[in-house]
Amino acid sequence: IIKNLRAFSKQETVQQVRVDVGAVIASVLELTQTRRTAMGVTLRYDPPENAVWVRGGEVRLAQVFVNLVSNALDAMESSDDRQLKITIDQSSKIAVSIEDTGPGITAPEQVFDPFYSTKDVGAAKGVGLGLSISYAIVQSIGGEIRAHNAASGACFAVILWPMEQDRAA
Numbered sequence: 001i002i003k004n005l006r007a008f009s010k011q012e013t014v015q016q017v018r019v020d021v022g023a024v025i026a027s028v029l030e031l032t033q034t035r036r037t038a039m040g041v042t043l044r045y046d047p048p049e050n051a052v053w054v055r056g057g058e059v060r061l062a063q064v065f066v067n068l069v070s071n072a073l074d075a076m077e078s079s080d081d082r083q084l085k086i087t088i089d090q091s092s093k094i095a096v097s098i099e100d101t102g103p104g105i106t107a108p109e110q111v112f113d114p115f116y117s118t119k120d121v122g123a124a125k126g127v128g129l130g131l132s133i134s135y136a137i138v139q140s141i142g143g144e145i146r147a148h149n150a151a152s153g154a155c156f157a158v159i160l161w162p163m164e165q166d167r168a169a
């Protein structure tokens with residue numbers, strides 16, 4: 001983790017390897033399970049049957065998805081209906097979408113700006129760097145991250161490049 005943080009802070013390139021994004025999502029869901037259960041969140045996720053290989057770094061991608069899931073949980077704290085929907089679209093690129101049933105995004109054009117936050121500032125709140133750092137991580141591996149309001153809340157999509165076995169070798 002320290003190696004990745006140092007590389008990120010120095011804007012160094014981290015070696016991109018073949019990562020199973022389905023396994024990364026599984027570990028993120030395991031990390032957030034206690035909180036999701038305590039909040040009564042319904043998870044809507046059909047994990048892929050086979051590995052979904054993308055170009056990136058496992059630790060960095062986990063950081064991004066933990067941040068997105070945590071933000072979704074934060075957004076749903078005052079919602080009566082708490083649903084977290086995760087989808088993995090395997091079209092030309094790989095798109096992982098995380099959608100919540102919170103109030104949505106007030107200023108979608110600003111969510112990736114450093115220090116922009118809708119949370120109260122404080123010890124257990126936010127300083128507005130999570131999405132900015134996530135944006136930089138995804139960009140550093142050649143991907144994209146987008147945010148928009150969905151029918152029932154916010155949706156964040158992380159678009160990644162697929163990586164086949166022969167390209168990894």
